[in-house]
Amino acid sequence: MQNEHEQLAPGALLMRAFAAPQSALLLQELQQVTARSPLRRMTTRGGYRMSVAMSNCGACGWVTDARGYRYDCVDPLTAACWPAMPASFAKLGTCAAGAAGFPDFVPDACLISRYEPGARLSLHQDRDERDLDSPIVSISLGLPAVFLFGGHRRAEPPRRVPLAHGDVVVWGGPSRLRFHGVMPLADAEHPLLGRCRVNLSLRKAR
Numbered sequence: 001m002q003n004e005h006e007q008l009a010p011g012a013l014l015m016r017a018f019a020a021p022q023s024a025l026l027l028q029e030l031q032q033v034t035a036r037s038p039l040r041r042m043t044t045r046g047g048y049r050m051s052v053a054m055s056n057c058g059a060c061g062w063v064t065d066a067r068g069y070r071y072d073c074v075d076p077l078t079a080a081c082w083p084a085m086p087a088s089f090a091k092l093g094t095c096a097a098g099a100a101g102f103p104d105f106v107p108d109a110c111l112i113s114r115y116e117p118g119a120r121l122s123l124h125q126d127r128d129e130r131d132l133d134s135p136i137v138s139i140s141l142g143l144p145a146v147f148l149f150g151g152h153r154r155a156e157p158p159r160r161v162p163l164a165h166g167d168v169v170v171w172g173g174p175s176r177l178r179f180h181g182v183m184p185l186a187d188a189e190h191p192l193l194g195r196c197r198v199n200l201s202l203r204k205a206r
């Protein structure tokens with residue numbers, strides 16, 4: 001089963017078009033989530049306004065503001081709980097993680113990121129999750145992007161990995177704390193999403 005997939009590094013498995021058959025359902029459920037907790041450009045502790053617009057669903061969600069980075073069970077924009085994680089998101093995460101050798105992955109948080117042309121994500125590590133033994137499952141939808149897959153030190157030059165609509169990547173084990181980012185999105189039109197890319201990243205945050 002794993003043979004059809006591409007291992008980028010130990011613990012990092014790229015599954016091309018794995019989510020493509022479910023993409024219409026994922027997008028429909030996504031619309032219901034962002035109707036309740038809208039996508040918004042957050043500001044980092046350093047006062048930098050992110051070019052990527054984000055929201056969350058699940059029991060807790062990732063936020064950044066003047067107080068720093070954290071997971072919070074309340075959406076600061078609505079002062080309400082984040083919308084529940086749609087079953088289709090959680091199922092896909094569990095299924096992809098299982099195929100990558102992480103059999104019991106049950107995500108409790110999904111960070112939703114929308115990239116418009118020019119939006120980018122600079123090299124960083126994801127280490128705000130309490131459980132670093134669990135992988136992160138990322139689902140790419142819409143326009144293609146160039147993903148930067150770095151090493152364990154920021155200075156290590158990253159590999160460029162093109163990610164397209166429906167691609168799923170499981171990042172776990174020894175790859176979990178690698179530096180990573182996304183190059184500025186190139187402008188184009190996607191038949192389902194228009195001029196944007198959406199990334200869903202499923203996490204076990206607490």
Ligand code: MD3
Nearest residue numbers: 113126136138171175176178180199201
């Ligand atoms: C690689 N988002 O939101 S997918 C993020 O495509 C983020 O929108 C990217 O990085 C995106 O934090 C990448 C998620 C991802 C998460 C954790 C990783 C990629 C990772 C950990 C190690 C290596």
Ligand code: FE
Nearest residue numbers: 124125126180
């Ligand atoms: Fe990240």
